Amino acid sequence: MRDFQFHTPATLADAHSLLNDYGEEARVLSGGTGLINMMKQDLIYVDHLVSLQNIGNLDYIRWTGEGLQVGGRTTQQQMATSDVVHQNLPLLTETYGEVATVRVRNAATVGGGVAHGDPAQDPPPTLLVLDASVHVASKDGERTVKVRDDWFVDYYTTGVEQGEIVTGITVPPAPAGARTAYIKFLPRTADDYPTVAVSALGVVEGGVVTDVRVGLGAVNSTAVYAESVAGVLVGKAPTMDLAREAAETVRDLCAPTPDFRGSAEYKTDMAVVFTRRALSRVLGLDQ
């Protein structure tokens, strides 16, 4: 790892002025599980690391009328083990509990993960399914971006701009009667990156699908939201044939990188299979 200067501002305002002073030479450090690994492998060089470790009030989980409010410095393990999260949005509990290992979750933060934009990470597909928003702050003020509005731009590229810091996320309540599932295909080890990952939510009322959502991870340069699934299923009585038809529509969203977890063709096929399985669970077809 190359040398750099380390800054520990005590307030967001101080952090913003450091980011302003050093411009593109600076990077924001939250938990560091992604960034430090990249720096150790000389994948990126940083001259000024601006750590959020001394900034208070960015570590919270609250349930409000708007849904779940989570501070950017909240750890992923806090998300995975919070009673408030589990009572209100168990899909988040399930998803964050799947991230790497407890040691990584204890350091990795919610805001860091959202800013990092690793295409194979667990939370992004679920944040797309739950229609989460990201709060970012710069010296000029705050803005809020829905993750579905192209927050995830490309490999490790997200909507956080130069000089901005992710301060938290908001996740709206899930619709009444929603069933959810987060499943991933791990042919190697339980803490590996998935070959494919699928997050899903479904609501069936009076025998008819009223809401169905699917997000996919590891199948493209970012996590993707599969809007096409609802077009096949909403307004209809759920059947396995329809779930198969809906799952087929995710094929066009897949452009995976071939690696030792599978060829591009194989990963795409598995994305369809895992979407079908997730749909069968959230539409109550697997009983």
Place this chain on the structure above:
Amino acid sequence: MTRVPITVTINGTEYTAEAPPRRTLVDFIRYDLGLTGTKEACSVGVCGICTVEMDGVIVSSCILLAVQAQGAQITTIEGVADGDTLHPLQEAFMNYGGFQCGICTPGQIMASRALLQQNPDPTEDEIKNWMMGNLCRCTGYYKIIESIQKAGEMIRLGA
């Protein structure tokens, strides 16, 4: 090279040493402070060998910077025993074969200690889930699981 003073409390003793900001926590603990019980292997947060407890939770010290631990309370393998009295996990790892070639053992003990602190009676599945990512290249996982279960029994019996 800029060096900065870093102060941490490890196993109840406060240490201050100067190191460049790029120093990882595991290197700081081993080479700047001389506490070589903590090992490093994969260097990318995957294998679990470098597990230490920091401010009450276990972390991979190879993917944390020492400067991120500024002011932290850390426990390493050297702080697990109570004087000459070994921790039940240390006893169990020796008596039930969890201690094999020994390289992964400090990390296995630090990780399982954190599990038993919050759940002294974990099921086999709970142990496997928690210990996922603490790799043993001797592949003697059943002995490690058994050692953790036996240590849990000792703790529940007040050993």
